[in-house]
Amino acid sequence: xxxxxxxxxxxxxxxxxxxxxxxxxxxxxxxxxxxxxxxxxxxxxxxxxxxxxxxxxxxxxxxxxxxxxxxxxxxxxxxxxxxxxxxxxxxxxxxxxxxxxxxxxxxxxxxxxxxxxxxxxxxxxxxxxxxxxxxxxxxxxxxxxxxxxxxxxxxxxxxxxxxxxxxxxxxxxxxxxxxxxxxxxxxxxxxxxxxxxxxxxxxxxxxxxxxxxxxxxxxxxxxxxxxxxxxxxxxxxxxxxxxxxxxxxxxxxxxxxxxxxxxxxxxxxxxxxxxxxxxxxxxxxxxxxxxxxxxxxxxxxxxxxxxxxxxxxxxxxxxxxxxxxxxxxxxxxxxxxxxxxxxxxxxxxxxxxxxxxxxxxxxxxxxxxxxxxxxxxxxxxx
Amino acid sequence: xxxxxxxxxxxxxxxxxxxxxxxxxxxxxxxxxxxxxxxxxxxxxxxxxxxxxxxxxxxxxxxxxxxxxxxxxxxxxxxxxxxxxxxxxxxxxxxxxxxxxxxxxxxxxxxxxxxxxxxxxxxxxxxxxxxxxxxxxxxxxxxxxxxxxxxxxxxxxxxxxxxxxxxxxxxxxxxxxxxxxxxxxxxxxxxxxxxxxxxxxxxxxxxxxxxxxxxxxxxxxxxxxxxxxxxxxxxxxxxxxxxxxxxxxxxxxxxxxxxxxxxxxxxxxxxxxxxxxxxxxxxxxxxxxxxxxxxxxxxxxxxxxxxxxxxxxxxxxxxxxxxxxxxxxxxxxxxxxxxxxxxxxxxxxxxxxxxxxxxxxxxxxx
Numbered sequence: 004x005x006x007x008x009x010x011x012x013x014x015x016x017x018x019x020x021x022x023x024x025x026x027x028x029x030x031x032x033x034x035x036x037x038x039x040x041x042x043x044x045x046x047x048x049x050x051x052x053x054x055x056x057x058x059x060x061x062x063x064x065x066x067x068x069x070x071x072x073x074x075x076x077x078x079x080x081x082x083x084x085x086x087x088x089x090x091x092x093x094x095x096x097x098x099x100x101x102x103x104x105x106x107x108x109x110x111x112x113x114x115x116x117x118x119x120x121x122x123x124x125x126x127x128x129x130x131x132x133x134x135x136x137x138x139x140x141x142x143x144x145x146x147x148x149x150x151x152x153x154x155x156x157x158x159x160x161x162x163x164x165x166x167x168x169x170x171x172x173x174x175x176x177x178x179x180x181x182x183x184x185x186x187x188x189x190x191x192x193x194x195x196x197x198x199x200x201x202x203x204x205x206x207x208x209x210x211x212x213x214x215x216x217x218x219x220x221x222x223x224x225x226x227x228x229x230x231x232x233x234x235x236x237x238x239x240x241x242x243x244x245x246x247x248x249x250x251x252x253x254x255x256x257x258x259x260x261x262x263x264x265x266x267x268x269x270x271x272x273x274x275x276x277x278x279x280x281x282x283x284x285x286x287x288x289x290x291x292x293x294x295x296x297x298x299x300x301x302x303x304x305x306x307x308x309x310x311x312x313x314x315x316x317x318x319x320x321x322x323x324x325x326x327x328x329x330x331x332x333x334x335x336x337x338x339x340x341x342x343x344x345x346x347x348x349x350x351x352x353x354x355x356x357x358x359x360x361x362x363x364x365x366x367x368x369x370x371x372x373x374x375x376x377x378x379x380x381x382x383x384x385x
Numbered sequence: 386x387x388x389x390x391x392x393x394x395x396x397x398x399x400x401x402x403x404x405x406x407x408x409x410x411x412x413x414x415x416x417x418x419x420x421x422x423x424x425x426x427x428x429x430x431x432x433x434x435x436x437x438x439x440x441x442x443x444x445x446x447x448x449x450x451x452x453x454x455x456x457x458x459x460x461x462x463x464x465x466x467x468x469x470x471x472x473x474x475x476x477x478x479x480x481x482x483x484x485x486x487x488x489x490x491x492x493x494x495x496x497x498x499x500x501x502x503x504x505x506x507x508x509x510x511x512x513x514x515x516x517x518x519x520x521x522x523x524x525x526x527x528x529x530x531x532x533x534x535x536x537x538x539x540x541x542x543x544x545x546x547x548x549x550x551x552x553x554x555x556x557x558x559x560x561x562x563x564x565x566x567x568x569x570x571x572x573x574x575x576x577x578x579x580x581x582x583x584x585x586x587x588x589x590x591x592x593x594x595x596x597x598x599x600x601x602x603x604x605x606x607x608x609x610x611x612x613x614x615x616x617x618x619x620x621x622x623x624x625x626x627x628x629x630x631x632x633x634x635x636x637x638x639x640x641x642x643x644x645x646x647x648x649x650x651x652x653x654x655x656x657x658x659x660x661x662x663x664x665x666x667x668x669x670x671x672x673x674x675x676x677x678x679x680x681x682x683x684x685x686x687x688x689x690x691x692x693x694x695x696x697x698x699x700x701x702x703x704x705x706x707x708x709x710x711x712x713x714x715x716x717x718x719x720x721x722x723x724x725x726x727x728x729x730x731x732x733x734x735x736x737x738x739x740x741x742x743x744x745x746x747x748x749x750x751x
Contacts, residue, residue: 043386050391055420057404060387078419088387088408133420283572284550286543288430294417316567344417346427346543348550 006198007218008246010209011227011236021071024206027214027236028097028123029067031202031226034235035095035121036064042092045085046070047077053154054133058084073155078130078186080340082106082296086114095121099130100194104336104371105296107199111376114299121226124197124219126205128156128256129189132343139183143173157206188339188352190263195256199372201226208241208249215241215249268357273350282320284347291341291351292327297334297370304330324354332358333379336371389416390726393713395438395485395706396431398632399523399544400715403428405436405707410727412436412707423523423715429543442689444702445731454700459732459742466684466699467746469661473682475502479659481652482508482644483666484634486736487711488720491636491643493740494665496751500744505655509667510646511633512610516618521603521627523717527551530600533626534561535583535617536607537568542631545605545716546570562586563608583613587620595624607631611648632716635706639714649673656680665736666703668693686739688729701743702733709735 012025015033022029032044047056048070056077061067081096082105098106103124109115131139137148144163153164160172161184178184196203201223202216209215218224231238273281292298292305304310310322319325335355342352363369368377376382387408394401402421406414415433419426447462448454470478480498482491491508498506526532526548539546550573553559561574564581571577580586595602604626606617614630621628632638640646647655649672656662656669656676663684670677670692677683677696685697688705706713708729714720729735744751 050420052420057391058389058416062386076420084406084416088406088413092386132425134422134425284539284569286429286539286546286569288433288543290428290430290433293433316569317572340417343419343425344427346424346429346547347539348547348554 004219004221004224007224008241009216009218009227009238010213010241010245011216011231011238012213014234014237017068018071019212021068023071023073024204024209024214025212026071027216028125028204029071030235031123031230032061032070032095032097033064033067034230034233035226036061036067038229038233040093041095041121043089043094044070045081045089045094045096047074047079047097049074052149053151054136054148060089072153075129075154075156075161076131076133076136078132078189078339078343080105080294080296080338082109082115082338083294083299085109085120086296086299090115090119093119095123097123097125098197098200099125099127100192100197100199101127101336101338101371103197103200104194105338107371108297108334108336109299112297112299112382121222122197122200122202124200124203126196126203126207127189127192128195129185129192131161131185135183139173139178143178143183144171146171186339186343187263187267187350188337188342188356191260191267191356192337193257193260193264194372195253195260207252208245208247210245213239215245264356264360267353268360272353272357278320278354281347281349282324283317284349285318285320285323286347287318287323288346290344290346294340294344295331296338296340297336298327298331324351328354328358331355333362333368333377334370335359388726391418391421391723392707392726393635393721393723394428394432394435395635395713396429396435397542398635398637398716399423399542400635400713400717400719400721401428401432401544402426403432403435405439405726407727412439412727423719424544424547427544427547432544439705439707439727442691443705443730443733444688444690444694444700445733447702447732448694448697448700450698454695454697459734462699462701463742463746466663466701466743469682469684469699470501470663470743471747473661476504476658477660478503479505479655479662481506481647481655481662481664481667481669482640483668484508484511484632484637484640485706486636486640486666487706487709488636488639488643488714489711490665490736490740491640493737493751495643497740497744497749500749500751501747505659507645507647507651507655508637508640509652509669510637510641510648512614512648513630513632513637513646514611514615514648515641515646516630518622518628520716520718521629522719523548525601525627526603526605526629528555528601529557529603529627531595531597531602532557532559532605533595533602534559534570534574534605534607535563535586535609536605536631537563537565537570538605538607538631539569539573541607545629545631549573549605583609583617587617590620592624595621595626598625602626603629605629605631629717635715636713638716638718639712639720642714652676664693664697665740670696686736688733701739702729702731703736703739704729704733708733709737711737
């Protein structure tokens with residue numbers, strides 16, 4: 004369908020106040036639960052502090068208010084959480100672009116039922132690792148990280164709010180030059196507005212107190228219309244100027260992402276001898292395989308006898324990462340989870356993202372975005 | 386129906402954070418806990434598989450030997466254990482714990498023994514003797530300029546190994562020493578020294594390297610026990626280096642703070658002295674079955690079926706770590722609390738409660 008743009012906000016006063024940008028996303032979730040269109044909503048709730056986002060399944064619409072607020076320091080992944088543990092219910096889920104990409108690949112591979120899921124996309128400029136965030140707040144903001152009550156990313160700045168209501172901000176460029184700021188894979192990510200979800204929601208181009216929504220699918224369109232008819236949200240049309248501002252922000256961010264792709268995947272890409280050093284550290288713990296949202300085979304080739312040599316000190320990179328690369332790199336959505344969980348700090352997402360990019364340049368297939376499966380995909384494992 | 390909850394990994398003594406995925410009250414997986422300062426969401430295979438501990442081989446009911454082991458109610462099991470304990474002299478009673486109980490359990494067990502006047506008490510220290518000095522925090526490992534490692538840290542305790550890797554990326558010099566010809570830690574160090582004995586290795590160490598006051602030097606000792614461990618500690622203790630001994634179980638350090646550390650020989654000696662034994666968490670039958678044969682009455686408290694349970698006269702089903710609230714102290718001395726996430730299976734209950742109820746049945750006030 005032709006994309007539609009609108010501005011929305013929650014009619015419920017508490018949701019409007021506590022939610023980001025007028026709480027439209029929370030109101031849509033509340034509507035879906037109240038009308039029993041879904042059995043649960045998967046989203047993040049705040050744990051011990053603003054650096055602790057915990058995936059939470061909300062089944063009672065009164066609890067939606069507890070999921071309000073932004074959490075940029077929670078680099079979570081919902082794709083395999085759904086395909087492995089929530090495939091038996093009708094679900095609504097808030098998705099960052101990488102979540103939406105993983106879900107899309109899993110839908111194509113029949114691991115998630117597209118009819119049983121509402122994907123409410125959230126525009127995303129990137130996430131920050133929690134411990135990195137705490138360190139950088141201490142160093143660049145001269146603030147005890149425990150005193151931060153809220154954070155947001157706006158106009159190229161990472162902004163923190165303290166208990167007394169004061170705000171402090173630092174340019175993200177400055178943080179990233181010094182090795183802090185967003186995760187490296189987020190810096191390289193080109194999908195800032197998740198048009199692979201049913202709706203793409205965010206504050207870019209929105210007036211204060213309103214959420215800018217791009218309606219992407221028929222399912223998303225029906226949801227917004229019915230939520231409005233049933234009194235859950237107020238809706239209005241954004242101005243041409245608002246649409247233009249949003250587009251401009253998106254384009255600037257994509258351009259920046261391409262610059263980072265050049266930096267991380269070409270200019271500063273590790274040399275072969277550096278990769279030798281990285282592979283030497285590998286403890287073959289399978290964390291990268293197990294966390295990959297798109298890798299789902301029940302019988303993994305890597306556990307077959309001819310690939311397992313217990314006495315081997317550091318696995319042969321060809322028969323471990325080589326096999327993983329040959330199976331998964333076409334489908335890599337650059338979510339960065341493999342790199343996040345690697346106990347040995349091997350920059351895995353860089354090699355996978357680089358290969359996907361080359362594959363994309365040659366075949367036009369974009370993992371997580373294209374409607375079809377990768378050209379070399381074998382459906383034998385489903 | 387689905388819950389993701391924070392906990393501390395019970396698999397080794399590093400003390401990583403891990404999230405458990407609970408579906409319909411059953412642990413079905415783990416999820417990265419990126420906010421955790423020790424491991425930032427990274428876990429080794431053992432850590433990621435830790436949820437399986439909750440589902441395997443569980444004890445669900447109190448058991449009493451009547452020929453074979455039979456299910457009984459709590460009242461009967463505790464009554465029997467209490468009356469047996471009361472029928473022996475204090476010096477005939479032995480209590481042994483393992484290194485993976487909670488600090489709260491050690492405290493309660495210690496109070497139980499003190500109130501009862503039992504001196505034959507300790508935990509299975511896996512041959513690592515008690516030590517008393519300030520150990521290196523994990524952040525110091527990462528910030529070191531020089532690290533000497535005895536043992537294969539990268540393989541055995543990968544999330545401590547990660548700190549070594551980060552130190553190396555920061556420019557630190559890493560020297561590893563161990564018995565095998567090749568180790569994973571060795572191939573990732575600047576120098577690997579294959580040793581024949583720790584004493585000859587220590588004799589040949591150039592102390593000047595370690596004593597350089599300009600730099601932060603850390604020594605990590607793992608995989609050593611008994612005399613070797615003690616000699617290494619003595620050697621480094623009076624130098625300027627920071628020391629980090631790697632203990633075996635998730636709360637060995639906590640146990641050491643509260644109960645006597647017993648080596649295998651000392652455990653055997655203890656068993657020779659006593660006639661009735663109360664085992665909490667440990668599995669002595671797996672390493673000294675012969676010695677257990679002297680015991681007239683055996684009371685075992687555990688969350689799973691093990692060899693000792695099968696030999697016991699009374700079995701008290703306790704809880705797995707994620708089924709109770711408590712704390713573990715990691716090998717670097719940091720105490721971390723964790724919360725109860727799921728209910729224990731069947732009629733199993735919290736371990737502190739079991740010890741308290743046993744004391745109550747004996748007329749003891751803890």
